[in-house]
Amino acid sequence: GQNIDQPTEMTATEGAIVQINCTYQTSGFNGLFWYQQHAGEAPTFLSYNVLDGLEEKGRFSSFLSRSKGYSYLLLKELQMKDSASYLCAVRDSNYQLIWGAGTKLIIKP
Amino acid sequence: TAGITQAPTSQILAAGRSMTLRCTQDMRHNAMYWYRQDLGLGLRLIHYSNTAGTTGKGEVPDGYSVSRANTDDFPLTLASAVPSQTSVYFCASSEGTSGTDTQYFGPGTRLTVL
Numbered sequence: 001g002q003n004i005d006q007p008t009e010m011t012a013t014e015g016a017i018v019q020i021n022c023t024y025q026t027s028g029f030n031g032l033f034w035y036q037q038h039a040g041e042a043p044t045f046l047s048y049n050v051l052d053g054l055e056e057k058g059r060f061s062s063f064l065s066r067s068k069g070y071s072y073l074l075l076k077e078l079q080m081k082d083s084a085s086y087l088c089a090v091r092d093s094n095y096q097l098i099w100g101a102g103t104k105l106i107i108k109p
Numbered sequence: 110t111a112g113i114t115q116a117p118t119s120q121i122l123a124a125g126r127s128m129t130l131r132c133t134q135d136m137r138h139n140a141m142y143w144y145r146q147d148l149g150l151g152l153r154l155i156h157y158s159n160t161a162g163t164t165g166k167g168e169v170p171d172g173y174s175v176s177r178a179n180t181d182d183f184p185l186t187l188a189s190a191v192p193s194q195t196s197v198y199f200c201a202s203s204e205g206t207s208g209t210d211t212q213y214f215g216p217g218t219r220l221t222v223l
Contacts, residue, residue, distance in 0.1 A: 004151060030207070031208075031209070033211070041216070041217075042214035042215060042217055043199070043214050045211045048211065050208075050209075087151070087152070089151075089152075095207055096167070097154070097212065098151075099152040101149055102151065
C-alpha cells in the first residue's frame with residue numbers, strides 16, 4: 001500500500017526554527033510537494049522537490065532524499081502567521097498525489 | 110483573477126437526497142480534481158479529469174459521479190447522500206499532470222449529511 005507519514009502536531013516558539021519530517025512509501029515517485037493549510041482554508045502550494053537535496057525559498061526550505069523515502073520542511077524565523085497545518089504529498093507512478101494527514105504547527109509567543 | 114470557485118460554501122443535506130457541488134476555474138487548466146478531507150486523514154482523491162471530456166476514478170469514488178463537459182467546470186454529484194459523506198470537499202486544478210504541475214485549490218464546500 002501507499003503511505004505518507006508525518007507527525008500529527010508540533011509546537012515551536014516565535015522566531016525559532018522548526019523541521020517537519022515526512023516519510024513515504026509509494027508506488028513510484030514523480031515528485032514531492034509541501035502545502036500549507038490554515039484552519040478553515042484551502043491548501044496552498046509551498047514547495048516541490050524531485051531531485052535529492054535542498055530547495056530554499058525565503059524562510060522556507062524543503063529537503064528530499066529519494067533513497068530514504070524522506071523529506072523535511074524547514075521553517076526559519078517563525079512568525080505567528082505560520083501557525084497552520086503542513087501537508088506532504090507525493091506524486092506516484094500514476095501521476096496522482098498521495099497525501100499525508102498533515103502536521104499541525106502551533107507557534108507560541 | 111478568481112482562480113477556482115466552489116459552491117455552495119456549506120450545506121446541510123438529508124440522507125438519501127441528491128446534491129451537486131459546483132467547481133469552476135478560470136485558469137484554462139487541463140486537469141481538475143475532487144478531494145475530500147476528513148479529520149485525521151489526508152486529502153483523498155474522489156475523481157479526476159486530465160482533460161475536458163475525460164474522467165477517472167480516484168481512491169474513494171463510490172457514491173460520487175463527475176462530468177467534464179468543458180475546460181472550466183467540474184461538478185461533483187452525490188446521487189443519494191449518506192452520513193459517511195459528511196466532509197469538506199475541495200476542488201483543485203493543475204495545468205497538466207506531470208513534472209512540476211502544481212495543484213491549486215478552491216475554497217472548499219463543507220457538507221453535512223444528516
